[in-house]
Amino acid sequence: MTTINRADFVRLGSMFAGSLVLGVGANGCSNQSQGAPETAGFKPNAWLIVHPDEKVTIFVNKSEMGQGVATGMPTIVADELDIPMENVLIEFAPAAAVYADPGFHLQITGGSTSTASMWMPLRTTGASARAMLVAAAAKQWGVDPSTLTTKSGTVVDAKNNRTATYGSLVGAAASIPAPAKPTLKSPDQFTLIGKVNKRVDTPLKVNGTAKYGIDVRVPGMKFASVLYPPIFGAKVTSFDATKAKQVKGVIDVVQIPSGIAVVADNSWAAFQGKAALTVQYDNGPFASQSTDTLKARYLKLASDGTGAIPAVERGSKSLTGKTLEATYFGNLAAHAAMEPMNATASVTSDGVEIWAPTQIQTIAQASAAKIAGVPVDKVQIHTTYLGGGFGRRLYSDFTNDAVWVSKAIKAPVQVIWQREDDTQHDWYKPMAANRVSGVLDAHGNLVAMQHTVVMDSILKGLGFPLAPNGMDSVSMDSVVNTQYEIPNYHAYYINPNSGVPPGSLRAPGANWNTFVMETFMDELAHAAGKDPLEFRLALLQKNPRAQNVLRTVAKNASWGSPAPGTKQGIAFGFWNGTSVATVAEVSMDGNTPRVQRAFVVADVGRAVNPTIVLQQLEGATNYGLSMALASIITIKNGAVQQHNFYDYLVMRMNQAPEIHADIISSSESPTGVGEPATVTIAPAVASAVFAINGKRARVLPFSLAYA
């Protein structure tokens, strides 16, 4: 058995401090939890309630957007508590300080961090509750707790041949103090972690009963849709709502800071009213910008290095040898989550209530409080299921709008975006220009590399702080923290401040930078006359986990022996602690790469739910491939030119490859799985295409690279 030390426990205790959730006491770890009269359950802390009927409600502080946290988080608690999954009820946690992520100090779901950051806190909370139930039984029976064990929701006194279910102990447990050092299971005692392969939400998601933000229905609520200025930074100067108000079902038209909101009886009437608005704008300075003007500026910055901020400076910049140089250009892309942005809000004199598919409860809450002019603790947030997130719902623009409209009309309202709004008012995967150079020694070893990234600041878009020198570690992800052991390495960041809203999109920064790094690695390996796998392994000699994913994916894919009519490409990536590698088997269909099979392997530490890990590797592979194939957002006269899925192209069934995903699971702590596999598929495909026709993709999407 392992025990957590006092310092860990104090840290955990401070996480609970200040909880006012559901009648849980000010210190969730002490036992001031009998307060809530509506249930006779045992509430040892803010994370769970043991009910007399043996069911246990577990509060999930992360947003379920498909990545499986609604299953994974409770699995961790349930294992340490020692209950079967059938007894678990889940509830999405309200917005409260107690539910903040211990790393971010915000209630947020992002960066593939949920399992990694909640692993120890959730184990401890389950173990603590289990110890209290054992102590309650020991007290009842007048025996030493150390003589008792638990099994599947029952305390067992083997010596005296008696048992007590947790449900029967809820009253007795209420007077038991929380242990200072709850004893955690040793991994060989896990009954659920690594073994549960079902998801708790699957049954709800095949029969239409899972409730997403768009499904929220509140008595008396209206529906609204907002016309946003098409040009970034533009402002409404005047508008005429006469025709909009003539649409059957339209109730009101109100101006809010972001645009003009049409309020109606139903969503469709709101859309019709929106189309009937006449609006004048002050277009602002961005109106003169286009993809072409921005691209020219980015390429010039990458070339001349104006404003470059040093991110890594290691060794010499003046090595000579065989030198390769290349410039890569990445276009804007949109998240395009299936559920369009939406939120429902009710602003009253008592406060604000919000129902939303949000990834960022803390900021949505603070922002709503400011808009409504109420204290933060008067803003309640109910997190629904999310119809995809991919980082889009880390922004509170859509929750803010619901609050503004509800405040204006003094009624509950659901603000719903049309797909066109979603496409044209995203926080985009930033445009980027990367200039790279590499030097090979006489033996074909990579001895020096320089890498300059021109990309808007993703951290700035999120409202998060940058480094004091202005370096953005997210926009520079996979460049500043490359796993390759290159003795002489120089990396620079240039922030173009383009005026396009810069977004956090699945493996932000890394999804583009890895494409550059890995495609360039293939260029270098080719120039060195080396096998691309061996070339990489030679640069990862101190990194056994990275080597292992590369060797495993090569073995799984029979690297070097592609299926007839195909060529292979390989790529390696690293995202928030997870090493990942992909081999793509590709043929060409005219100018379009057709991925016949993709093999992906990730080292995720301990896999809490192997099926969910595989789902994420498969899904991220498809997401990355979808974006690389033909997803492009372009700007003309300051506005996005794409509208909907007919001109913002994403993968459908007919482009979906056969994917063989594999996990390297170990006894290491869990690492993230939602994003890593997004980054390796595009460079693997690009290298396979090079093997087919000798064309290098130095631009994404492929629809431009191979046109």
Add this chain to the structure above:
Amino acid sequence: MVSLTINGEKHDLDIPDEMPLLWAIRDVVGLTGTKFGCGVAQCGCCTVHLDDAAVRSCVTPVSAAVGKSITTIEALGTAEQPNALQQAWIAQEVPQCGYCQSGQLMAISGLLKTNPHPTDADLAQSISNICRCGTYGRIRKAVAQATGGQTS
């Protein structure tokens, strides 16, 4: 007044003839299992059955549904008794975010009425519903399981 029969139940609704069926189902009748994704028949999230045909309800005016039997995801099966496709979806753990899956299930169950044993190639040709979580591979496996077919 527009009279619609949804999942065997008759609804008399005071709505315009041209209102898309999607919004009558979601915002007026209040069945929210059918989803809005694009509004222009591109993504298939809103797929329902009109009699035996799978249609995209976001571009189907309610006038076109009058006199027909409308079936939504809520009537494909029940929580207690999921139909064969739903059972296969559960067994193969198809959904991630799940938002598109109502439409996927309605589109594929519609296809099965004319092609009870679709191949992967049939699915690629006939099913254009978008899934941004990328569950396509698991959908293929689940369809094969439900129909006794083989995946590639």
